[in-house]
Amino acid sequence: MINPIEGLGLFTQQTDGASGDNVISKALGAVANVAGTAVAGPGFGEIMGSMASDAVKSLKGGETASIAGIQGKANTREVVDAVMEAEQTLKTATAFRDKIVAAYLDVTKMQI
Incomplete structure (x- = not known):
């Protein structure tokens, strides 16, 4: 003290x-x-892995809902919600990937 x-x-x-x-x-x-x-708490790798698995799960949910809608097992609202959620997840993952690539390029440009 x-x-x-x-x-x-x-x-x-x-x-x-x-x-x-x-x-x-x-x-x-x-x-x-x-x-x-x-x-x-969880480490960076665990958080990234969790984020990736959640993204894949969301994309698979959108595909499943689309197929169920085509087969007539799901109503239009459920299909639209699932597809829009999958689209948002894909946009987020793409933006995140772009930021990681930009950061990597910045690091490689640094002089030692």
């Missing part, structure tokens, strides 16, 4: 009133506790 500068007397006058504890010391202690604990 970071100790307050005691010679200046700036931090000893700010208390929370009820218990008389130093407000700054409490805040710094909370920040130190938060900084000391790392949150373990």
Whole structure:
């Protein structure tokens, strides 16, 4: 924990009133506790894999809905919704791919 500068007397006058504890010391202690604990989450590769599988699932759903519509098993609204969702997914994946390619090209242009 970071100790307050005691010679200046700036931090000893700010208390929370009820218990008389130093407000700054409490805040710094909370920040130190938060900084000391790392949150373990999914990695970049896992997120990218999940995104790709969701995109494929959406595209397959659009194809399935189209076939069901042709066979008369699905109404027009369901087919249109599924196809539009698949189209949006494809546009997002294409834009994402373009950004990755542009970033790769920028990295390859850097001088070492």
